[in-house]
Amino acid sequence: MTRLSVNINKIATLRNARGGNIPDLLQVARDCERFGAEGITVHPRPDERHIRYRDVYDLKEVITTEFNIEGNPTPALMKLIDEVRPTQATLVPDAPSVLTSNAGWDIVSNRSFLTEIIAQLKAWGIRPSIFIGTDLRQIEAAASVGTTRIELYTEPFASGYHAGKPHEAVAPFVTAAEHALSLGLELNAGHDLSLENLAFFSASIPQLSEVSIGHALISDALYLGLEETIHRYLACLKHK
Template sequence: MTKLSVNINKIATLRNSRGGNVPDVLKTAADIEEFGAQGITVHPRPDERHIRYEDARQLKGIVTTEFNIEGNPISKFIDLVLEVKPDQVTLVPDSVDAITSNAGWDTIEYKQFLKDVIGTFKENGIRTSIFTDPVPKMIEGAVETGTDRIELYTESYAVQYAEGKHELAVEPYVEAAKLAYRLGLGLNAGHDLSLDNVNYFKEKVPHLLEVSIGHALICESLYLGLENVVNMYLHRLK
């Protein structure tokens, strides 16, 4: 079964919109695990507009499944990860003012930078993953960085799938997955995966270890309920 890691950034966004602690990010994370999710993901950004750095620190004592912290490895982020020591860190090349992640790493241009950062995390026993597009040369470049896994950026898949171009949408990801497997890289995926498109992706893309889903899952939960939606994803990922 492909594991489901739930990104809870949107829970923090809702909390921050009114101040106070409603909804409670820590309780929501614990509830999501109780509902069956196999991981919790957070993506703190420098302005802390949703998940705060202190949330990540407190979640370390709450999450009992897999804890994944993702973000751009600026010095502040690196310090946080080394302090918290999550199960996995996912490196994402988003700019400071990015609304959401919108591209994978250029693993050729940033090879040495990534190699240095990844080496530091692995020395501290933290599994590493890097956000990549389904482009063969970028996946080949990822091997040179020393990363344990890659996370395929799936926005283009989601867009084309919604247009009814299912086979065209998934084809580059199938090839990327096969290449990553041959090169010894573990495979994660995320961005704009939803109840509508995740089952097709999982069925077609081999060797998929984990998906990270946040925005769609929380939006779907407004209509269907959080526990129900988590279990609907788990069913699709079997």
Template sequence: MTKLSVNINKIATLRNSRGGDVPNVVQFAKDVQRFGAEGVTIHPRPDERHIRYQDAYDLKAEVYTEYNIEGNPIPKFMDMVLKIKPTQVTLVPDSVDALTSNAGWDTLKHKDFLVEVIQEFKNNGIRTSIFVDPDLHQIEGAKETGTDRIELYTEAYAHQYHLGNKNGIDPYVSCAELANSINLGINAGHDLSLDNIKFFKENIPGLLEVSIGHALIAESLYLGVETVIGRYLEGLK
């Protein structure tokens, strides 16, 4: 069964919109685990517009499933991850002003940088993953960096699926097959939802983990968090 990691950034966004501590991100992380989620994901950005760096430290003691911290490995981010030592760090090439993640790494162009960063994390016992577009050359490049896993950037799949074009999954299938053949673990995330998750899971061989935040939180407004998590888990069987 593919693991479901819940990205709780949107809970922090809601909290920050009013100040104070409602909703409480630590309590929400505890709840989603209680409801069956197998991981918690956060993506702190330099401006701390949603998840704050302090949240990352506060969550460490409460995430007893898999703790995944995403972000661009700038020095401040790297220092934080090395102190917390989460289960996994997912490297994402976000620019400082990015509204949301919108591209994977160029693993060929940035190979030397990624090799250095990944080795530092692996020396500290932290599993590494690289956010990549569904491109075979980028998968091959990711292998050369020494990363444990890749995270397939699934926005294009989600868009095509919404249009009724199920062939939009084909590049992801090819990339997954290549990753499996070269012993790279496969994660996926971005715009996955209750509508498209089952088809994605059924067609991606060796899918280890999905990270879902925006859609899951939006769906939970109508259906409730516990119900929505249960439906994702069913779709990922």
């Protein structure tokens, strides 16, 4: 079954708004795992506006499932990844100024850079994943740079689904997934997946290894509670 990795950035955003340690980020991570999540994701940014670098070191000591660190592989982030040694590092082409991830890699134009980064991650025993769109040429380039996985950037699917065109919205992702699998790549997915659209997306691409979900899941937890929310997201990933 597809694994659910909970992105806890928004918990850190709430904590940072007031200072102190409420809510307790480490306890939330423990609770997510206790309620059934199979991974924890963080995306530290240079300005530390949510997850702080110190948080990543602290989380390493308490996470018992898979730990996924996302981000632009700057020297500072690569140093952090080297010292923490998460299960997975997801490479995201974020500029420091962006509010949230809004595009996948142009791997063709960054082939040499990404080849070097991925080789380093593998040397550290870390599974590499590249955040990417559905362009088949870019997926072929992803295979050529040696990554183990790709993470499909699903905001275009979520927008199309919300517009009432679910089958049209998911079609490019199905094609991309089939092509990636034929090249020996494993599949992750993330961005704007929610209780509204996750079951349809997951059923359309049952070969997904992992989905990483933060904003929608944490927002749902305000109404449903964290335990019930995680159970509902896990239910979306079960196929009859």
